[in-house]
Amino acid sequence: MSDDVTGAERAAAPYPHQWEADVVLRDGTTTHLRPIRPGDADALQRFQMAQSERSTYYRFFAALDRIPARMLRQFVQVDHAERVALVAVRPAAVPAVPAAPSAPDAEAGPPAGTTPEASSPTTSYGTLAGTGEEILGVARFDVLPGSAPRTAEVAFNVADSMQGRGLGSVLLEHVADVARELGVRRFTAEVLPQNRAMLGVFREAGYATEQHLDDGVVTVGVDLDPTDRSRAVMADREQRAESVSMVGLLGARRILLVGPGTPDAGLESLQAARVIESHGTDPGDTHLTVLATPGPVPGSPAARTAGDASATGIVWARTWDDVGDVDLLLVAAPPAAAVDAVWRAAAKGARGVVVLSAGYAETGEAGLARQRELVRVAHAAGMRVVGPASYGIVTNAPGARLRASLAAQAPPDGVVGLFCQSAASAVTLAETVRRRGLGVSALVSAGHRADVSGNDLMQYWQDDPATGVVCLYLESIGNPRKFSRIARRLAAKKPVVVMVAGRSGHVVPPGHAVRATRAPRRMLDEVLRQSGVIRAENTHQLMDVAQVVAHQPLPAGRRVGILAGSPGLLTLVSEACEAAGLEVSRSVALPPGASGDDLASAVDGLYGPDACDAVVVVDVPVVVPRSDAIAHAVAAAAARSGRTTVASMLGLHGMPGVLRSGDVRVPAFATPEDAVWALGAVVRYARWREQDHGEPVRIDGLERARARELVEGWLAGPPAGDGAPVSLDEARAAELLACYGIRLWQTRTVRTPGEAVAAATELGWPVALKAATRALRHRTDLGGVKLDITEEHELLADAARIQEAASSLVPAVDPLLEVQPMAPPGVACVIRSREDELFGPVVSFGLAGDATDLLDDVSYGVPPLTGVDIARMVRGIRTAARLFGYQGAPPADVRALEDVLARVSLMADDLADLESLELYPVTVGEVGAHVLHAEIRLREAARRTDPLRRALS
Structure with missing residues (x-):
């Protein structure tokens, strides 16, 4: 282990408050995680002295009653960059909560680690504690110099009194999240073969792992890139812990x-x-x-x-x-x-x-x-x-x-x-x-x-x-x-x-x-x-x-049968059903004073096999008092058939006893419209339950680690060093997009018509010519775009006209030009992403043009998205018909468009520092989708509200 950072330097390193978190353990109790501090030395020593001989041996591969002074200083003085340690703490004045019974799973064992480790206390819980904090567990890592990909040696140690509560898995989640933030892509650890619990913590975390035995020690390698399984494991453990709490x-x-x-x-x-x-x-x-x-x-x-x-x-x-x-x-x-x-x-x-x-x-x-x-x-x-x-x-x-x-x-x-x-x-x-x-x-x-x-x-x-x-x-x-x-x-x-x-x-x-x-x-x-x-x-x-959902079964479909007390009510309810997206398949209007046989016949017809999926009953007598006969008949039929039923009957509201038969209760509503609205909402939910929502999009061959390295490097240089945003030029935007398999169409930015001709010759004719000014880049109506230019003289004339238009519209801006090879014809679309402080990454899709923005004809999605989500976004806008052969036009390659949208969603989900991205236009032809222009802006982001670790927030 290198010691190239002095104790004074580590003590002066900025304290990363963003790594602090309150967490729920497997037994439902809570504890606090935070970075170690130099003042934690005494508490770390007490922690070590309280450990059993078995835990100490698992941790240090030797008997160690006390941590030597030099090692102790090294443990608590870290730089929060190359050497990191997190500790789980609680005020020392609070008595220990009795441990939950041990369970034979990987999360429960004694996470004793491998390399030397650290811990600490200090009173951050108010003056009542008085006696400082005690350490419950420690996780630390040291970056291995010159490793590629950037790798760190990791170690864990959990107090004997806390083993069996899942603290080891929580520490792994948090220290892995910190490591990813610092650019570490892989953990390595040495574990004794008999330390099955620690091996289980690594194995069951859901990351891609490998291990081999050498000289009586198991070397474990952990790839820190999140996987579907690691996300699922975290969610399952989070659900169990928070439920128990x-x-x-x-x-x-x-x-x-x-x-x-x-x-x-x-x-x-x-x-x-x-x-x-x-x-x-x-x-x-x-x-x-x-x-x-x-x-x-x-x-x-x-x-x-x-x-x-x-x-x-x-x-x-x-x-x-x-x-x-x-x-x-x-x-x-x-x-x-x-x-x-x-x-x-x-x-x-x-x-x-x-x-x-x-x-x-x-x-x-x-x-x-x-x-x-x-x-x-x-x-x-x-x-x-x-x-x-x-x-x-x-x-x-x-x-x-x-x-x-x-x-x-x-x-x-x-x-x-x-x-x-x-x-x-x-x-x-x-x-x-x-x-x-x-x-x-x-x-x-x-x-x-x-x-x-x-x-x-x-x-x-x-x-x-x-x-x-x-x-x-x-x-x-x-x-x-x-x-x-x-x-x-x-x-x-x-x-x-x-x-x-x-x-x-x-x-x-x-x-x-x-x-x-x-x-x-x-x-x-x-x-x-x-x-x-x-x-x-x-x-x-x-x-x-x-x-409805508390006392009625979910409808099998959207076909509705209506039983109404008059033809007028029947018409009104039918209109309400259509407005709610329901299909009226059978309807009966009972005349005033209908006989018992008429009522029985009507009810039997509505509740007959395959007559409908749900029944709406409306009884509002005008002259005579309401009779309970309809309510009793409907409740009995609903109980007998299991058919979803709602009612609007004069004088009844909520869950009245007259609409009950056995354990089945038919809900009553103040108005027919309320009954139909509620039924429509439940029908849509039942349909959602039956649908295939797909799996989170997965695309092989992405260079996610490379993308993170690029973003981190660009943000480390000026002007981002002062917290300012970084706007990527075309070359850097193309490089970042390429990490996610998105090809940016070649562009040359020029200053004069002559340079435009040279660029066209290099790129190949025909070409498109555009004003580089944002206000004109997509505006053919304002003279900012000229397409399909095949001749030099034509290009020279068009370049002069576009520069003249740009100078008159935006006189203070140098009228630069952009030259591109002509892309195949197609439907122009816009794909955007923006990092929001509350929602995280927000991806949007729409067709290009002023009308889309003015009418807000845009669909949104919050990654991670499934393939079904992506398809819904494309089809969810009102102008989507243009992608599917509108008015005889050839259909666009929607699958290629969905692929670009999926890649953008993965990019936005991976890179919290991607403040904004705009692909405009994305031209979708009969074959393929072509990204003609990209604007990307980076800014160092705060931690998202739902990071890849369990925490109370």
């Missing part, structure tokens, strides 16, 4: 409510205490303790004697000494007391905290700092945070109900998993659910969403047998890429219904920390469409769809 919240049994001891700040505390006492604790359900500090709220139940138990079994405590073991902390105290409560509850074993009170990020920068400190302390103690400003959590699991909320009346039991953010929206949704008779499996209000988000709940609900449909009321989406990835996976198993307040996602409520975005306002629509979720425009529609 939600179990710690939703499955809590021992609840502690902490409220303020002053009446002017005790409204949430008093309300929560009343809710807790009114609900009580059924046998086998939660056990509750209420603690008001420093004293009880006047007039509240907490004025009882310390240790007293109420009639419902609730214990009212006066001091922390009266509090026993805790699973979940419920905080209704001011921010100043919340961190202390979290710290003390962690010592009692709490796995989560729900913050009901406000006074955090919505109050400004000071409040945001308090909110971040609260989350830091909680994560350091292994806890997840719901809130602040949360309405709380309600679960309805039989025998394990949880009432950790401000809801005086909890929603009834059901199969809907309901997530929202602000307390106000939770109040509305809870009342709407109760009024409609629609039950929930759980209701979670995330408040400011400082930690727990809809992504976490989707991870949990994916495998929750009590949840059949997921409903999300979102006021902001902090991580759209992760949301899309998780929602798409969940929607393939269960319906996901989403309402986004503000529609576009550009409006951020007070208290929500969300990155800014420059993406088009309809970008969120595309993210939701790619995710396969059902989009609702308002709370009314959210609940309308939930009624």
Whole structure:
């Protein structure tokens, strides 16, 4: 191991804050990862002294009770470039959480490594810790000098007390992500053959690996380029860990409510205490303790004697000494007391905290700092945070109900998993659910969403047998890429219904920390469409769809049968069905006062074999009162046939008992239009479920490593060194595009007509001549383009005219010219990509021309894209017909166009520093697609919201 960087130099190296992250481990607890610091030496020594002889031998291939002083300095003094170390830490004052039972998988073992290693502490979790941090695990690498491709020797070590929780695999993900950022393309490690767990961590990570045995040591090589399998492994482990962490919240049994001891700040505390006492604790359900500090709220139940138990079994405590073991902390105290409560509850074993009170990020920068400190302390103690400003959590699991909320009346039991953010929206949704008779499996209000988000709940609900449909009321989406990835996976198993307040996602409520975005306002629509979720425009529609998917089977198709109480209603409903994309295959209008036989005949016809895929029933009598006969007949037929059914019947709304037969419940809607809209949305979702969504595009022969090296090199030089963007000239743009198999059509930029003739002679006639000015390059109508020039005299005249036009239009710009060989004729298209701070890479497609931009006839996609996504983008614009033989023109080579679009999507996904790319025009002929011009702009980007590593964000 080289030591070419002095300790002083390493100590002065810029600290890479972007590498810090909070992570969820396999047992659902959290910990903090960060780069090592020189001040971590004592903590690293304590870590080593606590390791078992077996772990020490696996790590150093020798007995080593203490790390020698020189080696210790080398371990903690790194340059964050050639030598890197990450440590997993927690405050030393927090007692260790009992280890989860070991599981015989590769992720679970004792990640003891190979080369020497590093670790560290320092108190970054507030003043309460007092005793600094303890190190739980270390991952480090040293770049091998002169290696090509750039290779680093990697090593791991995990505390004996943490083995079996997946910390080794998390450290590998993070240290690999850092290595890729620094241009390292390969890891190598030496591992003892008996260290099967460490070998398993490498083998099961999903990267391309190789290993061989030499002199009793296994040498492992790991290619750090992400693979489909490495992405899938990360997503699977992330889902399991985040799901388990939600179990710690939703499955809590021992609840502690902490409220303020002053009446002017005790409204949430008093309300929560009343809710807790009114609900009580059924046998086998939660056990509750209420603690008001420093004293009880006047007039509240907490004025009882310390240790007293109420009639419902609730214990009212006066001091922390009266509090026993805790699973979940419920905080209704001011921010100043919340961190202390979290710290003390962690010592009692709490796995989560729900913050009901406000006074955090919505109050400004000071409040945001308090909110971040609260989350830091909680994560350091292994806890997840719901809130602040949360309405709380309600679960309805039989025998394990949880009432950790401000809801005086909890929603009834059901199969809907309901997530929202602000307390106000939770109040509305809870009342709407109760009024409609629609039950929930759980209701979670995330408040400011400082930690727990809809992504976490989707991870949990994916495998929750009590949840059949997921409903999300979102006021902001902090991580759209992760949301899309998780929602798409969940929607393939269960319906996901989403309402986004503000529609576009550009409006951020007070208290929500969300990155800014420059993406088009309809970008969120595309993210939701790619995710396969059902989009609702308002709370009314959210609940309308939930009624259908919670209690009716998914329709087998879009053929609809209609049973209406009059011909007029039948006509109106038929029109609504067509507008919703449904096909009316059978319809019956019952006359007023129809007999029972007429009703039975009509119902039997609609529910007959293969008569239709879904039934819409509308009964609005004008004179006589509504009879329950139709409702009973329809409910019985729906239960008998399994046919999807919705109804709009006078006086019925929600899930009325009259429309129930056995376990089948037919949803009722306020208007026929509501019923048809909800059915149409469910039909589209059912069709999405059945479709082949393809696999992420894969193209062999790409030079991804070369592309990264080029970008890194160009950004390292001027003017990018000052953070300025870098615009690539034609040669560099062609070189970068070639790494992804995209050939840029040859171009020569000239200053005079004579130079244009020379360029044409070199490139070959005929040629195209264009003004190099952006305003004229594509404008034949303004005299900026002349095509198919075959003669020298013609070229000389055209060059003079174009320069004259350019000088008159843009007088301050030198009128340069571009000469190109003529490309085959075809349809001119535009492919663009832009790196957005919130959404990441955004790829767009449209046909060339002003009309496309003016009418916004553009399709969008967020990589990674599948082949199906690419095909949809091409066919999704209104002018796509021009590619398929419009008005007798020959069809364009759409497959070649899709290939270019796919390569651009891979390039945009790989290169976060690709600030913008424009291929304009891409001419698609009968054979082939030709890129005639490219504009590429690079800028060093911030880390994406969904990197290739697990992290809470």
